[in-house]
Amino acid sequence: QVQLVESGGGLVQAGDSLRLSCVASGRTFRSYSMGWFRQAPGKEREFVAAISWSDGSTRATDSVKGRFTISRDNAKNTVYLQMNSLKPEDTAVYYCAARLGDILRISPPSYLYWGQGTQVTVSS
Numbered sequence: 001q002v003q004l005v006e007s008g009g010g011l012v013q014a015g016d017s018l019r020l021s022c023v024a025s026g027r028t029f030r031s032y033s034m035g036w037f038r039q040a041p042g043k044e045r046e047f048v049a050a051i052s053w054s055d056g057s058t059r060a061t062d063s064v065k066g067r068f069t070i071s072r073d074n075a076k077n078t079v080y081l082q083m084n085s086l087k088p089e090d091t092a093v094y095y096c097a098a099r100l101g102d103i104l105r106i107s108p109p110s111y112l113y114w115g116q117g118t119q120v121t122v123s124s
Helices: none
Strands: 002-007 009-011 018-026 030-038 046-051 056-062 068-073 080-084 092-100 118-123
Touching: 009 056, 018 030, 018 092, 018 118, 030 068, 030 080, 046 068, 046 080, 056 068
Parallel strands: 009 118
Antiparallel strands: 002 018, 018 080, 030 046, 030 092, 046 056, 068 080, 092 118
């Protein structure tokens, strides 16, 4: 069992930055690839970014490339999402997720453990 707790969301203006954090507890954090997803009202949950546990390789959805950066600190059991140049369309609840293994999946059902989510609201 892995417990995930996100933090760092808030209300910001377009162009601002936020850093989300996700602290994991329970089983060995190092064995899990980590992902960030988001869900806007009335929309399906969508992939944002993921990072492997072994070599730190990453992937991100096209709409956030060049603006968002995912990273992890295995010593702190924490994964981060640095979000720069935020846009109103980035407004959503952001979720941290974990999956056992090193393949970076973009499909939500591929992830076994989920956090409760943190709200990010970007005003224009």
